[in-house]
Amino acid sequence: MALYHKDKEAPVSKATTLALIITSLVAAPSALAYEYGQYADTTLDRLINDYPGRYRGTANFEGASDWMQARLGSGYALSRQPFSWVVAGASRSSQNVIATAAGVTGRSLVVGAHFDTFFGRPTLQGLDDNGSGAAVLTEIARNLSGLDLEDGLTFLAFGAEEEGLRGSRAYVSSLDAEARASLTGMINIDSLITGDKMYAHAGGNSIANPALASLREHAFRIAEELGIELFTNPGLDPAYPIGTGCCSDGDSFNAALAIPVLYLESTNWEIGDLDGYTQTTNPAIPGGATWHNPALDNEAVLVSAFGRERIDQRLRDYSRLLTRLVLEATNTDLRYSTASAAHTMRAVEEGLARQHQNLGQLHERRWLLLQLDSREVGSFDGAIGAEGGANPSGGFDDGVQGRARHAGIYALGDYQISPTLNIGASLSYGGGKQDLQHGGKIESDTWQAGVYAQLNDGGPLWLNADLRAGRSDLDLTRSLVIQGNGGGPVVLNQRLSGDTDATFWGGRLLTGYDFSFGQLRSGPLAGIEYTRYVIDGFTEKQALRTALDYQTERYDSVELSLGWRAYGDIEFDRGLKVQPYASLAWVEELGDGFSDSFSAVSRGDGATRTTRVSNVDKHFARAQVGAQLAINESLGLYAEANGRLQHDDGEATGFLIGAQWAF
Numbered sequence: 001m002a003l004y005h006k007d008k009e010a011p012v013s014k015a016t017t018l019a020l021i022i023t024s025l026v027a028a029p030s031a032l033a034y035e036y037g038q039y040a041d042t043t044l045d046r047l048i049n050d051y052p053g054r055y056r057g058t059a060n061f062e063g064a065s066d067w068m069q070a071r072l073g074s075g076y077a078l079s080r081q082p083f084s085w086v087v088a089g090a091s092r093s094s095q096n097v098i099a100t101a102a103g104v105t106g107r108s109l110v111v112g113a114h115f116d117t118f119f120g121r122p123t124l125q126g127l128d129d130n131g132s133g134a135a136v137l138t139e140i141a142r143n144l145s146g147l148d149l150e151d152g153l154t155f156l157a158f159g160a161e162e163e164g165l166r167g168s169r170a171y172v173s174s175l176d177a178e179a180r181a182s183l184t185g186m187i188n189i190d191s192l193i194t195g196d197k198m199y200a201h202a203g204g205n206s207i208a209n210p211a212l213a214s215l216r217e218h219a220f221r222i223a224e225e226l227g228i229e230l231f232t233n234p235g236l237d238p239a240y241p242i243g244t245g246c247c248s249d250g251d252s253f254n255a256a257l258a259i260p261v262l263y264l265e266s267t268n269w270e271i272g273d274l275d276g277y278t279q280t281t282n283p284a285i286p287g288g289a290t291w292h293n294p295a296l297d298n299e300a301v302l303v304s305a306f307g308r309e310r311i312d313q314r315l316r317d318y319s320r321l322l323t324r325l326v327l328e329a330t331n332t333d334l335r336y337s338t339a340s341a342a343h344t345m346r347a348v349e350e351g352l353a354r355q356h357q358n359l360g361q362l363h364e365r366r367w368l369l370l371q372l373d374s375r376e377v378g379s380f381d382g383a384i385g386a387e388g389g390a391n392p393s394g395g396f397d398d399g400v401q402g403r404a405r406h407a408g409i410y411a412l413g414d415y416q417i418s419p420t421l422n423i424g425a426s427l428s429y430g431g432g433k434q435d436l437q438h439g440g441k442i443e444s445d446t447w448q449a450g451v452y453a454q455l456n457d458g459g460p461l462w463l464n465a466d467l468r469a470g471r472s473d474l475d476l477t478r479s480l481v482i483q484g485n486g487g488g489p490v491v492l493n494q495r496l497s498g499d500t501d502a503t504f505w506g507g508r509l510l511t512g513y514d515f516s517f518g519q520l521r522s523g524p525l526a527g528i529e530y531t532r533y534v535i536d537g538f539t540e541k542q543a544l545r546t547a548l549d550y551q552t553e554r555y556d557s558v559e560l561s562l563g564w565r566a567y568g569d570i571e572f573d574r575g576l577k578v579q580p581y582a583s584l585a586w587v588e589e590l591g592d593g594f595s596d597s598f599s600a601v602s603r604g605d606g607a608t609r610t611t612r613v614s615n616v617d618k619h620f621a622r623a624q625v626g627a628q629l630a631i632n633e634s635l636g637l638y639a640e641a642n643g644r645l646q647h648d649d650g651e652a653t654g655f656l657i658g659a660q661w662a663f
Contacts, residue, residue, distance in 0.1 A: 187325070581625070
């Protein structure tokens with residue numbers, strides 16, 4: 001790192017480091033074993049051992065450039081930026097290595113570190129200055145690779161920093177007005193090992209405009225959460241105002257652009273001349289600094305002085321801090337949080353539909369009994385019962401969802417008004433639980449009430465109708481787990497929870513014509529059903545920037561169905577009776593009952609984000625098969641399986657068992 005100190009005669013090197021936050025997406029269990037710093041350590045090992053003396057015009061600089069490009073990883077557009085400058089009439093040249101990934105906003109954050117060593121010293125490994133910063137740069141890029149970014153990212157490996165910040169100056173000069181306006185900030189990483197303490201500083205532009213210290217303050221919030229001890233320049237030297245940094249590639253951005261700049265470095269601002277140039281009190285480092293010295297800034301000396309664990313710890317902690325910082329500074333964590341919440345709400349919607357369907361299935365079984373058993377006009381019959389059901393983890397519209405199960409109790413009764421008309425009412429209570437990915441869940445307590453009617457004179461033509469309404473108390477827990485596609489660590493793993501209420505109501509008409517075949521009846525059926533769902537808005541409880549304020553969701557379901565059914569009444573000895581039933585219907589959804597998009601307000605920035613939710617298949621078949629067993633006149637058992645066929649998103653199979661007591 002090149003330091004041009006106005007009070008020093010010659011350039012000396014000073015470390016500047018950046019704090020980046022990166023949060024990520026979904027994680028494979030195998031990735032949980034990943035240790036931060038591993039990828040950076042591999043980058044560093046080759047930089048210092050294969051490419052010492054990596055300065056302009058050398059084969060080692062070219063090799064290091066290739067290595068940096070390879071290590072910046074997939075998921076980015078990779079390029080080289082050649083540049084040149086003139087000193088005393090002589091032209092000199094070098095290059096930057098650039099990795100970019102676009103976001104969805106047009107804005108972009110820059111993260112940079114130089115990878116060259118001090119000019120003219122071919123044996124200089126430059127482990128501290130700045131193999132360490134360059135190595136961490138590659139790990140951050142790898143950790144975030146493949147994420148669906150909100151703001152874009154540019155990772156810059158600068159050349160010729162040690163000759164007057166030439167790489168970063170060339171990059172800034174190349175930006176047109178539109179590119180400059182799109183920049184949200186710059187993070188610079190430099191010299192992370194030798195120094196006694198880890199530091200984060202704002203740019204000098206923050207003195208006149210404190211808002212430009214936002215990246216520094218963000219870094220400290222993350223460091224506190226992660227348990228990383230982080231410091232800032234205490235301002236003991238008046239030439240370096242408190243909380244600010246300098247003398248590395250961040251200066252090129254600080255001087256030309258009114259954006260937040262963050263310097264990350266390891267040094268010690270409380271010793272020597274109080275200017276950060278003296279890095280350590282360790283007596284194994286003569287003079288307290290390793291800048292530009294081949295005899296000191298190398299692996300053997302630094303391991304001997306500090307132990308291997310110092311290198312491992314710094315690579316690990318800077319990578320943790322910066323990965324998280326970059327994730328959050330680009331608002332990618334908020335983008336993923338909104339998408340996660342949309343998946344959760346889709347699971348809520350499907351759960352409400354299942355609860356509504358449970359009462360509908362209860363009415364359907366009752367209608368079959370009414371058609372099979374003749375009733376006297378003026379008679380009243382009823383039943384109480386309990387049931388439980390489950391949906392396996394496969395076959396949901398959304399892969400985030402896992403197994404669902406429910407249990408409940410109910411009561412119903414109906415009155416035979418005339419030889420052709422029966423009307424009844426029902427009341428049920430049920431509790432449900434839906435598993436989500438990574439330990440998330442939805443728990444519900446639901447009350448439902450319904451009225452139903454059947455019009456049938458004992459002949460083949462029938463008409464059934466019902467109205468149903470319900471209310472659910474919902475406790476939601478979602479897991480926000482983010483991991484890039486590079487096989488790196490899980491960069492964000494948070495639990496968020498909230499509770500809300502939902503109401504739903506609707507009605508349907510079913511009609512058909514049954515042919516008799518002995519104890520079996522079978523025939524076509526047709527139906528129409530409408531349901532209205534309302535999920536109240538609510539706020540998640542956790543004091544996290546990824547927590548959301550949910551808006552009230554309202555949506556409608558309209559289904560047309562056409563199919564065939566069969567059912568029977570088979571009597572056995574000792575009063576046993578089995579009533580099997582089955583149906584198969586083609587369904588056309590005019591409204592699928594699921595919202596097409598989801599909006600929520602992010603606590604992190606107060607902005608409303610909207611994400612699309614993929615539409616489910618609207619044309620499919622629905623199948624049902626079951627049996628009711630009458631043990632005697634009062635006690636009955638039943639079991640049922642149902643699902644859908646020819647559906648793009650799975651079969652959504654469900655199983656149900658229950659018992660009821662008739663009176």
